[in-house]
Amino acid sequence: MSLLELRHVSKSFGSYKALDNVSFNVEPGRIVGLIGPNGAGKSTAMRAMTGLMRFDSGEVIFDEQPVKFSKTKALSKMGNLIEYPSIYPNFTAEDHMKYYAMDSKDPEDIHELMKLTGIDGPNFGKRKAKHFSLGMKQRLGIAIALVRKPKLVILDEPMNGLDPQSVREIRSLIQHLAEKGIAFVISSHLLDELQRLADDVVIINKGKIIRRATMAEFLSEDKAQVKVKTSDNHAMVLAAEAAGWQVKMSEDGEVLITAENGVNAQAVLAKATEANVEVQDIQTGTVNLEDHLMEVLSENSTRA
Amino acid sequence: MITLLKQEWMKAVKQNRFYIWALLAFIMPIAVLNTLIPAEQQFYAYYYFGGASIIVAIAGSVIAALTFTQEFGYGTIRPLLSRQYSRFEIFISKIVMIIVEYVLVLASAILGTLAGRAIFQMMHGTTGTDIDWQTFFFAQFMDVVMTLFFFAIVLLVSNLAKSSAAAVSIGIVLSVATSVITAITTYLVRFWEPFKWNPFTVQALLSQFNGSKMMNFQLKMYFGADVWVIWLVYIAYLLVIYALTFMIFQRRSV
Incomplete structure (x- = not known):
């Protein structure tokens, strides 16, 4: 009760x-x-x-x-x-x-x-x-x-x-x-x-x-996020989108990659290699409550 | 209800320090009766507590006005209403405490007057200091009964306005301007006779009630009804205004 x-x-x-x-x-x-x-x-x-x-x-x-x-x-x-x-x-x-x-x-x-x-x-x-x-x-x-x-x-x-x-x-x-x-x-x-x-x-x-x-x-709904800095961000974005991942550019010029089913650094590196993109820096992390809340609110307002 | 009354008492003493009014109402007649009022005017001065009657009136209006408005002002209305008590219990506890505080300030003024009179008698003799005790205490009783009307108006305003300043101002204005209001309403009666039954005129004329045959006759002549009917109308007005005030308080979301 x-x-x-x-x-x-x-x-x-x-x-x-x-x-x-x-x-x-x-x-x-x-x-x-x-x-x-x-x-x-x-x-x-x-x-x-x-x-x-x-x-x-x-x-x-x-x-x-x-x-x-x-x-x-x-x-x-x-x-x-x-x-x-x-x-x-x-x-x-x-x-x-x-x-x-x-x-x-x-x-x-x-x-x-x-x-x-x-x-x-x-x-x-x-x-x-x-x-x-x-x-x-x-x-x-x-x-x-x-x-x-x-x-x-x-x-x-x-x-x-x-x-x-x-x-x-x-x-x-x-x-x-x-x-x-x-x-x-x-x-x-x-x-x-x-x-x-x-x-x-x-x-x-x-x-x-x-x-x-x-x-x-x-x-746990937070998607793992991979942040990469590459020699060719445009090519990295195309490769990531082709893999079905969600891609955003950060204000610092990094590519932020997330996916519904999760994504990890190895998979991102593999895609970069396939696309002949040189990876200069790569970091993994999760979205915190604030980021996730913003995402939920923005999904909600889009639906509304 | 007992808990609510205890809490109201704690607020009266610690938050609003009503005892300062009581202290002023006690000291003022002692000072005034022994310094400003000559022997030949002592008798009359007792009826207005050597000037402390205005302190009692203003204390009454401030106490009544603050009872509800300060809860809104401090935000304490929320914990006050989000407890296990009904709004009716809270309302009644506040009304009871206003009356208790008023009666205590009034009692203090009476004691101050008696003390002032005793000191005057010791210093100047007893000439001019006779009191008709029955008339004196009947006048004080009538004062409490008539002040219930005044409280009702102040509480109505304070629940409508939620502003301490507005309620205190109206309370103070009402406490000193009832004669003006009565003069206006009495004037308006000339244009429409049934208007004599308006609450201000009824209260003003009843406040002069002293139980004498002459007064009964005058009231009967003016209203064209027995005195008990006028009292009944006065009580009905009180009930209606308090009920209206409660309805406003009852419906208020905070």
């Missing part, structure tokens, strides 16, 4: 379809990366999941209960940080934790959580939240999302404003909590970070889910 399930959720603002028949699941203990360009519908989907927004059709089920606009008991077991940390300027970090912990009969140990999220140091102490930096507010927002011992945490751009050290600490914390069974839905523009963190990927564009897969599956 999924912890969270979106079933055919649609939402329009006037003629603009913000969510179009969106369906996906989140299993306990999984970290789901919700990815898409700006305005793709990520935040709208997150608002639908948290009962903050009415949607036109479909349903959202969390912990076996439908998430309603006004009242859903199960929301006591969901934490969220959507768009920006929600902070009362005159509260201290500890005040925030006490305030949000009141919602739960069995909250996290506040001081332990403050330590884990790094908001217990001298920088925080008795200082009011209005004096916090963006990174400090972000850490506090994450701590708030975790204080009620949630089963699911929804984080929209959680790494915003964090320095590399903090990013690493928050990543470790999320992974540690996921191992304990807490599920996460995370959106982030830091795709390298998501690649390291997420177990599953949901790609959304123009309000539609265009790909759902585990991160491993998604990345």
